[in-house]
Amino acid sequence: EVQLVESGGGLVQPGGSLKLSCVASGFTFSDYWMSWVRQAPGKGLESVGNIKQDGSETYYVDSLRGRFTISRDNAKNSLYLQINSLRVEDTALYYCARDFSSGGGFYHWFDPWGQGTLVTVSS
Amino acid sequence: EIVLTQSPATLSLSPGERVTLSCRASQSVRSFLAWYQQKPGQTPRLLIYDASNRATGIPARFSGSGSETDFTLTISSLEPEDFAVYYCQQRIAWPLTVGGGTMVEIK
Numbered sequence A: 001e002v003q004l005v006e007s008g009g010g011l012v013q014p015g016g017s018l019k020l021s022c023v024a025s026g027f028t029f030s031d032y033w034m035s036w037v038r039q040a041p042g043k044g045l046e047s048v049g050n051i052k053q054d055g056s057e058t059y060y061v062d063s064l065r066g067r068f069t070i071s072r073d074n075a076k077n078s079l080y081l082q083i084n085s086l087r088v089e090d091t092a093l094y095y096c097a098r099d100f101s102s103g104g105g106f107y108h109w110f111d112p113w114g115q116g117t118l119v120t121v122s123s
Numbered sequence B: 001e002i003v004l005t006q007s008p009a010t011l012s013l014s015p016g017e018r019v020t021l022s023c024r025a026s027q028s029v030r031s032f033l034a035w036y037q038q039k040p041g042q043t044p045r046l047l048i049y050d051a052s053n054r055a056t057g058i059p060a061r062f063s064g065s066g067s068e069t070d071f072t073l074t075i076s077s078l079e080p081e082d083f084a085v086y087y088c089q090q091r092i093a094w095p096l097t098v099g100g101g102t103m104v105e106i107k
Helices: none
Strands: A003-007 A010-012 A018-025 A034-039 A045-051 A058-060 A068-073 A078-083 A092-102 A105-113 A117-121 B004-007 B010-013 B019-025 B033-038 B045-049 B062-067 B070-075 B085-090 B102-106
Touching: A003 A092, A018 A034, A018 A092, A018 A117, A034 A068, A034 A078, A034 A105, A045 A068, A058 A068, A078 A092, A105 B033, A105 B045, B004 B085, B010 B019, B019 B033, B019 B085, B019 B102, B033 B062, B045 B062, B070 B085
Parallel strands: A010 A117, B010 B102
Antiparallel strands: A003 A018, A018 A078, A034 A045, A034 A092, A045 A058, A068 A078, A092 A105, A092 A117, B004 B019, B019 B070, B033 B045, B033 B085, B062 B070, B085 B102
16 A cells, blocks of 8 residues: 655744655655645645655745755655745645556656645744 | 646535636646645545546546646536545646645535
8 A cells, every 4th residue: 555654743933944754655665756745724735846766856846945955765765855944834734745656657746645744833 | 837826716516516617827738737636634636637537536527628728627516525625736847836726615
């Protein structure tokens, strides 16, 4: 069974840092692009960024570039999101998501998703 | 980056009604657009990919159409379980981006 399990969220003060993790199982992690998507309470989904299979390419949405860093460790089947200089508006549920797989091919749709880890930024 | 604009923000409908949701891209995404459904307290679920292909297990009442910059998700007859928020996503350019969502609520 394919599983993505995020962790590392919690309550952080503004200006602080946090590193989120996503552990994958049930598939060959190193075969897939991976992504982070976040959702503020009561709000819509917001793409954070994406990382290539070997970690050599990363992409971020314009509004978040600079404070967010996506990385991965294929030996540990793990995806990471480092967030620095946290702001109140970064409060959100952070999901990791895998590329969609169908018919032996891989496509940049988000499927499946993890259950998310909640980051709360507050003083 | 490509901006996806969904409209309307909210739709109030009754079970059995036909619903059409719109997603407009700031530049052409050809047919590389997907739709997701998210119910309260749940993770998003892939419904439609490549503009018109239903994902595994998605009922036939869901259909997608469109190309380039204008896309539509249609639910032919709303079931009670279809009341949710729907998002579109493009994959033609990095970073992958998601629209702001349309909430389909019970009237």
